[in-house]
Amino acid sequence: MNQQGTQQAVISRVTTGMRVVDATGAEVGTVDLVQRGDPTAVTVQGPPTADPGSSLDELIASTAVEEPDVPADLAARLLHSGYLKVSTELARTGAVYVLADRITTVTDHEVRLDVPAADLPEQE
Template identity: 75%
Template structure:
């Protein structure tokens, strides 16, 4: 793990759900819905390939969404780095651990504008 990775893990470790999130310009992004620390060994995310079948249990299981809900290549990067899922009025975006600038006073300040965050699919 590089020094930058270690610092990002230290910063994300101070984030808790419910914290207010603002972007680099100070604009409100939303609140932290999920905090996921990084796993440098995370390589891939696989979507289910099985036919959902006909039973209600199988159908429910087939539509259960795994986090993060983004394209597989980005999901792998988020899992390796660590991420925040940020929600606001029903929409959600993801921020990489290294996109967190500071955590203070129940607020997370990002180092990027909201437009640079990955939207949930």
């Protein structure tokens, strides 16, 4: 199995609500979102600009945050490899992202990473 296939096999075992622990053994938070990788993902488009004459529903939809909420170059990497969004009190925005290749082990209730929490990109 190639590296992409191995990453997808690992991330497919992760479920929302699982505890996430960094490389130092410190608790990062809990999994809020699991996104498998898409090898064809190359870019991320932002939400369309709202027309001032649009309906309220269209305005709400146009301002909805697309995942992952990070700069476009990092978003492309996350979408390509797969990622976790982790709710955490360690980030000022309340969430960080984990690239699939940063996951070392997945048990029944825990995801262990190969990086310290401080190295995880924050949600914008």
